[in-house]
Amino acid sequence: MSKLVQGYEVVIGFETHAQLSTKSKIFSRAPTAFGAEANTQACAVDMALPGTLPVMNMGAVERAIEFGLAINAHIAERSIFARKNYFYPDLPKGYQISQFEIPVVQGGEVSFFLEEGKETVRKTVRLERAHLEEDAGKSLHEDFIGQSGIDLNRAGTPLLEIVTRPDMSSSEEAVAYAKELHKIVTWIGICDGNMQEGSFRCDANVSVRKPGAELGTRREIKNLNSFKFMQQAIDYEVRWQIDQIEDGHAIQQATVLFDPDTGETRAMRTKEDAADYRYFPDPDLPPLVIGRDWVERVKGEMAELPRVMAERFVKDYALPEYDATQLTQSKAVAAYFEATAKACGQPKLASNWIMGEVSRRLNASELSIEQSPVSAAQLAALIGRISDNTISNNAARQVFEGLWNQEGPSGSGEGDVDAIIEAKGLKQMNDTGELEKIIDEVLAANPKNVEEFKAGNAKALNGLVGPIMKASKGKANPGQVNALLMKKLG
Numbered sequence: 001m002s003k004l005v006q007g008y009e010v011v012i013g014f015e016t017h018a019q020l021s022t023k024s025k026i027f028s029r030a031p032t033a034f035g036a037e038a039n040t041q042a043c044a045v046d047m048a049l050p051g052t053l054p055v056m057n058m059g060a061v062e063r064a065i066e067f068g069l070a071i072n073a074h075i076a077e078r079s080i081f082a083r084k085n086y087f088y089p090d091l092p093k094g095y096q097i098s099q100f101e102i103p104v105v106q107g108g109e110v111s112f113f114l115e116e117g118k119e120t121v122r123k124t125v126r127l128e129r130a131h132l133e134e135d136a137g138k139s140l141h142e143d144f145i146g147q148s149g150i151d152l153n154r155a156g157t158p159l160l161e162i163v164t165r166p167d168m169s170s171s172e173e174a175v176a177y178a179k180e181l182h183k184i185v186t187w188i189g190i191c192d193g194n195m196q197e198g199s200f201r202c203d204a205n206v207s208v209r210k211p212g213a214e215l216g217t218r219r220e221i222k223n224l225n226s227f228k229f230m231q232q233a234i235d236y237e238v239r240w241q242i243d244q245i246e247d248g249h250a251i252q253q254a255t256v257l258f259d260p261d262t263g264e265t266r267a268m269r270t271k272e273d274a275a276d277y278r279y280f281p282d283p284d285l286p287p288l289v290i291g292r293d294w295v296e297r298v299k300g301e302m303a304e305l306p307r308v309m310a311e312r313f314v315k316d317y318a319l320p321e322y323d324a325t326q327l328t329q330s331k332a333v334a335a336y337f338e339a340t341a342k343a344c345g346q347p348k349l350a351s352n353w354i355m356g357e358v359s360r361r362l363n364a365s366e367l368s369i370e371q372s373p374v375s376a377a378q379l380a381a382l383i384g385r386i387s388d389n390t391i392s393n394n395a396a397r398q399v400f401e402g403l404w405n406q407e408g409p410s411g412s413g414e415g416d417v418d419a420i421i422e423a424k425g426l427k428q429m430n431d432t433g434e435l436e437k438i439i440d441e442v443l444a445a446n447p448k449n450v451e452e453f454k455a456g457n458a459k460a461l462n463g464l465v466g467p468i469m470k471a472s473k474g475k476a477n478p479g480q481v482n483a484l485l486m487k488k489l490g
Helices: 058-070 171-187 227-246 292-301 306-317 321-327 331-344 347-365 376-387 393-404 414-424 432-445 447-454 458-471 478-488
Strands: 008-019 082-085 095-098 109-116 119-134 138-142 147-151 158-164 200-209 219-224 254-259 264-270
Touching: 008 171, 008 227, 058 119, 058 158, 058 171, 058 292, 095 119, 109 171, 109 321, 119 171, 158 171, 171 200, 171 227, 171 306, 200 227, 219 227, 219 264, 227 254, 227 264, 306 321, 306 331, 306 347, 321 331, 321 347, 331 347, 331 376, 347 376, 347 393, 376 393, 376 414, 393 414, 432 447, 432 458, 432 478, 447 458, 458 478
Parallel strands: 219 254
Antiparallel strands: 008 158, 008 200, 082 095, 109 119, 119 158, 138 147, 200 219, 254 264
């Protein structure tokens, strides 16, 4: 059921432009490297100068096939290119070559987990299509000289435009979808995912309606280049549309931009529909034909997909589905988990530590898993010392602190862990006789707690465990303490 905002349902669909990781452009041999001097990477084909003809980049097609396989979509055996006609200063041809009637990738879905209250729920967003097209150039507005210029380096860069159905009902859901899609395209290597450089650009179509009513008029928020701004922009747009309707105004279909400085969206132009672009088949490009043998070859060369790896983690390591999904957010995290789990033989403990303390430290330090000061071997050794009762969970956190600060001798991993345990005196007390002596002394000193516990007050036990742990300087095994206490208290 959709979450209501001020009595309205929110309806969100996404269009995402993923810049494909080819070295040359979609219809020419001009390079696609980012950051080159303006207008040094645009050729005659990119600008459709007289006498030039576009030639399809097969690398771009293969990347589209890979995406289709990754989302369980239908890959069209025959698709066609069209000219999308519109005037814009950075589009010197006056049209963009794109796919309209028959896209190369049809259908598919993207699934992800979302926190809703105290529950973690699985959501699925259906995809309408993903089609190949070329990018336009870029307008440069030089305020300090009061002029604008055009950089055509980006013109002709291959894009895969990924279009969802209007399946999302909150900004949180939209951001979770965008992050999952970002993970997929970077995992399979078809896009570098750099949002700041424009390699992964999201447009959110947002509308609101009363429950059960027809879909409302949508406004498209263009070029959202960070997940943070994405959520802020959608939240603002939802509130703005509701306020407009409540004040008696009709929503006009439009393209809007988000200003992160003000936190507001502002209209850029009236939103065009397909008819406005006067699509017609591009006469210079024959239909794109993709045989099943080509699809099967690409499928055979692809690395293990994140959803497939997550399923394997559930099967092979008995992990909850949520854990498996979180651990396959990137190849590096997945590899770190597998190395840790195989070394320590405790996959669930490895998952808990990676999703907990390791992730917390990495986020706080703004580090990637590849930059972690604690190696998989060291974490596995630490988990091993927890499992064999050498140290308690509390002591383990102190050992992790030492590993993070690189206090060990930097040997095999296990040596580091043992050295820190020894240096800090963190080894658990496993001498039953010594522990029983401490327990007897605490029981004798706390007769009131003993009486209350025997009278049925289970909480009175806490008043005994605390002093025991204090007397043992935190080295007593909590499980052993509880077992001996229960035995002595009958």
